[in-house]
Amino acid sequence: MILQNWWYSTLMGVSSPMCPPLKGEIKTDVLVIGGGAAGLAAALCSTQSGAKTVLLERNLCGGGTTGKSAGFLTPDSELELDQLLRRFGPEGARDLWDAGTSGVDLMRGAIKQFGFDCDLQEQDSLYVAKSRGSAHAIEAEFNTRKKLGYDADLYNTDRLPEAMNSTGYYAGVRYPGTFSLNPLLYSQGVKRGLLELGCTIHEASTVTRIDGHTVYTDLGSVTADQILFCIDKPQERLTKFSWNVYNAQTFLAVSEPLGDKLISKLFPNGTLQCWDSDLLYSYWRLTGDGRMLLGGGSLLTSFAGRDVTDPSVIRSVIDSWRRYYPSLKDVEFIQYWPGRIDMTRDLLPTITIDEDRPWVHHVLGCVGLPWASFCGDFVARHALNTEKENDSRFYKFLSPKRGFLIPLWVERLIGKRIVFSLNTAWAKFYQVDRGETVDAGEEDF
Ligand SMILES: Cc1cc2nc3c(=O)[nH]c(=O)nc-3n(C[C@H](O)[C@H](O)[C@H](O)COP(=O)(O)OP(=O)(O)OC[C@H]3O[C@@H](n4cnc5c(N)ncnc54)[C@H](O)[C@@H]3O)c2cc1C
Structure with a gap:
């Protein structure tokens, strides 16, 4: 790598x-x-x-x-809809979610207007729980989406294989209207x-x-x-x-192409862009040419002042992520890179x-x-x-x-x-x- x-x-x-x-x-x-x-x-x-x-x-x-960046295009940028609802009430949550959606629309509009290729894909989002406790957060996100009038589907442990061939996640909320691209x-x-x-x-x-x-x-x-x-x-x-x-450091890695067979086994009902419920969450999706793009970080490096460039952090993200995907145990990640995301308080x-x-x-x-x-x-x-x-x-x-x-x-x-x-x-x-x-x-x- x-x-x-x-x-x-x-x-x-x-x-x-x-x-x-x-x-x-x-x-x-x-x-x-x-x-x-x-x-x-x-x-x-x-x-x-x-x-x-x-x-x-x-x-x-x-x-x-x-x-x-990983090129996920979703209004859900660090703040889930349920967290917006808690903070701002229904009207504020809708305003902010719709602002994010209009950002997605602006980007799609520019691609359409100028007619260039940047691997734009429509990919539903899937937010998954890594523990029984965080399954409540997934359920809350689902309920909030329904309450505020946004589309969503809730997957319990038994139903998750319909969306994703993984093992060990407790629940997932899936929703449409999200995209990905090569940024x-x-x-x-x-x-x-x-x-x-x-x-x-x-x-x-x-x-x-x-x-x-x-x-x-x-x-x-x-x-x-x-x-x-x-x-x-x-x-x-x-x-x-x-x-x-201030800015937080996160890392990305990209794999060799997985091949159609593995991909359709992995996502039986269409490819998804996913992230999990950890505080320092991992996020993953497929590129148009079938590579797995996987991101994440660590507690020690997220807010560290110095830039970390050695592969140890992303290696441990990959190792822990692989445990959920036995079918991907032999997939090689070929390149990785760090980046820093600016944020306010x-x-x-x-x-x-x-x-x-x-x-x-x-x-x-x-x-x-x-x-x-x-x-x-x-x-x-x-x-x-x-x-x-x-x-x-x-x-x-x-x-x-x-x-x-x-x-x-x-x-x-x-x-x-x-x-x-x-x-x-x-x-x-x-x-x-x-x-x-x-x-x-x-x-x-
Ligand atoms: C690893 C990683 C993965 C991410 N994944 C996602 C994702 O999947 N989806 C998502 O929505 N977001 C993602 N993000 C976050 C996203 O990349 C940022 O929120 C977004 O790019 C911010 O855009 P921006 O235009 O504000 O900043 P930037 O893209 O940083 O643009 C600022 C520009 O200003 C230029 N600049 C700075 N100083 C000067 C100067 N003095 N003179 C001239 N130019 C200057 C810089 O070179 C830079 O190009 C990710 C970020 C990282 C690091």
Whole structure:
């Protein structure tokens, strides 16, 4: 098993122009910084609205977190629907779930619009219980989905083999309307589409400084009416909101192709994208060419400050996962890679403007490709004053002024790692926000 991002291997043979680094001084209406799912959605919204748009990306488009991800497209990004219901009540849960769904729709829409191939597959989701205790969480998710009017099917231990040929899981909830894709091919496909529409894109262009309406890279500068930061791992010199974001490390591995026979035995009723009920859960799905993609992490490395690149963590994820799949005991995993997911203290993204520079907008801590796409599109609409009528319902969820268990100043005393691990666990399993969220106003956005 070698340390290499599989998606880069799939880029070979795809004709995608390298957009040269920014040189010299340019002016534009809208500048988007960051070419991940959020920045691409922002640039698409801005370009399509007719604004002259420039996108600056430090790597390749998709070369940050987006292009390292597993490509599950589900609104369920770290917060299950039942957890949203506990936190926000039925109306808030629906609003947030539907926002995630609209992120999925935005991505599917871009693929359709530009007509590129990125291994988009419709794959139902299956969330499985690894213990008798967590079977209750699965049942609760099923009941919540039914209560809020979303489709779902509950599999008890006896019925699980109808969906998946595994052993040892206690229950599963399956639901439709979810998809998967190759996130690097997606990013490069949207990049090509943006170029066709007239957006100016510079890759290998790191923004190092902002001064007023102008941002600087090593070789050039862009002056813009509106500046949209859609970057990961934000640094204090670029945004005062960097304290609002931390990141967790997770790992992925990809197998050799399994072959049709093994696949139809594994998923007798159609392939599924799956994850389990552990706190540090594993997640797995099949790629279009029949490879198993498996992700997970460990308690020691998730919130560790240093990057871990040796294969020990993913090896132990693979070993423990194999116990549930005796038929896959001989399947080889050939490549693995680590990645870090930005998050806020409560696992919902933050969108805000810089009060001192109201032309500077920030998208922060998007957990999940659909959320990133939703937020990129949202922030561009706001910068361009083309927001939708009911956008304001999201202010209270996404404002940096919303209620958190542990305030930011504590971070400066005890460090981000402790604050984020406690706060995110609280948000996922205990937090109740109803009536506690601030009523953020237009000025925050
Ligand atoms: C291993 C792994 C598996 C995952 N699996 C899934 C999954 O299956 N489904 C899912 O929905 N989510 C998944 N995620 C999470 C998902 O990848 C992220 O939530 C999402 O990609 C965030 O998108 P983004 O646009 O906000 O950030 P990014 O994709 O990180 O985009 C930010 C971009 O900004 C650029 N940038 C940063 N600083 C600068 C600067 N100074 N100047 C210029 N450019 C800059 C970066 O290079 C980067 O390309 C996974 C993440 C990881 C690490």
